[in-house]
Amino acid sequence: MIDLQQYGAWQDMAGVTARSYQRMTLNTDDLAQFWRRCSLSSDFWSRYSALFVPVTGPPSQLSRAALESVLAYLLNELFENCAKFGGGPLGSVCYQAWIQADSMTFQLTNQIELVQQAPFIHFIRELLENDPDELYFRRLEENAEVNAKGSGLGYLTLIKDYGIRFGFRFSAISDQSVAVEVQAHVSMKEL
Amino acid sequence: MLAVEQIKGDEYMVEHDPGAHTVSFKGTIRLQTSDEYLPIMQLLQAAHASAVGQRLSLDFRQLQFLNSSGISTVSKFVISARKQDTLQLNVLGNRDIYWQQKSLGNLQKLWPKVQIEII
Numbered sequence: 001m002i003d004l005q006q007y008g009a010w011q012d013m014a015g016v017t018a019r020s021y022q023r024m025t026l027n028t029d030d031l032a033q034f035w036r037r038c039s040l041s042s043d044f045w046s047r048y049s050a051l052f053v054p055v056t057g058p059p060s061q062l063s064r065a066a067l068e069s070v071l072a073y074l075l076n077e078l079f080e081n082c083a084k085f086g087g088g089p090l091g092s093v094c095y096q097a098w099i100q101a102d103s104m105t106f107q108l109t110n111q112i113e114l115v116q117q118a119p120f121i122h123f124i125r126e127l128l129e130n131d132p133d134e135l136y137f138r139r140l141e142e143n144a145e146v147n148a149k150g151s152g153l154g155y156l157t158l159i160k161d162y163g164i165r166f167g168f169r170f171s172a173i174s175d176q177s178v179a180v181e182v183q184a185h186v187s188m189k190e191l
Numbered sequence: 192m193l194a195v196e197q198i199k200g201d202e203y204m205v206e207h208d209p210g211a212h213t214v215s216f217k218g219t220i221r222l223q224t225s226d227e228y229l230p231i232m233q234l235l236q237a238a239h240a241s242a243v244g245q246r247l248s249l250d251f252r253q254l255q256f257l258n259s260s261g262i263s264t265v266s267k268f269v270i271s272a273r274k275q276d277t278l279q280l281n282v283l284g285n286r287d288i289y290w291q292q293k294s295l296g297n298l299q300k301l302w303p304k305v306q307i308e309i310i
Contacts, residue, residue, distance in 0.1 A: 035221075035222075035223045036201070038221070039219070039221050065287075065289065066289040069256075069288070069289035069290055070289065070290075072256060073256070073258075073290055076221060076256070076258055077258065077259055080221075080223075080258065084223075136297070137297075137300060137301065140263070140266045140267075140270065140301060141270065143263055143266075143267060144266075144267050144270040144271065151263065153259045153262060153263050154258070154259035157259060157262065157294060161290075161293040161294050161297075162293065
């Protein structure tokens, strides 16, 4: 039996017909060794992906520059999370993206140690079950007192300010290691 | 004349001009941890100390990107300024930089006295 747990806006992408499909695999250690690799990877894919939309479209649609800015923030947060929290023997980061007519789905897959799974699920539940606006400001006030690693501000900003929907899936690899897939669904519509 | 203080990284610069009571952010800031943001926080605190009773401006108009740790650092500074409540804080943004349109307004929600100008 495969142990699978999924949360939020998780979508099975296997049957999706995309206008373009992208995939890249990296090593977690490489990202952690030179932090700028997170930024380089996110800037490359955000520019590459934003080219699928016109420089200026109808007012209801994100312009190319706006979309690129959203994706640069999103992908940088996701690559940084992989570099910060990745663990276990496999140590890979897989980036995938499905570009569709009016939305884009990005998925980052990496591995964590089994002991990290329960706190991460707790964090995800809190993220998905609370009002993002209220949680964002509560977290900032709490962080003003204590420095918390992984405060979730990146996710909260993306949900609250950019309307991005997240899905998460966990699957056991061994009794020590768990694969984590994070999906981000980005609408091309201006909020 | 008061000396301008600068923090420079590969892709960014943060500059405090004590004469103009302004801290300007330029480039792309995506540091890894709150420890790495400490020099920027200290510069902000020094700028705050030298502008008590007056106006301090945070100028983001030339800042292309700031990651969530950076947003957290700036927010923490705004909360600390709110608690002290000894100066007027102004925030300058650039409407052509999308994240600034979307997220700079959050600073005013942390402290309603912050004046935000996106130009």
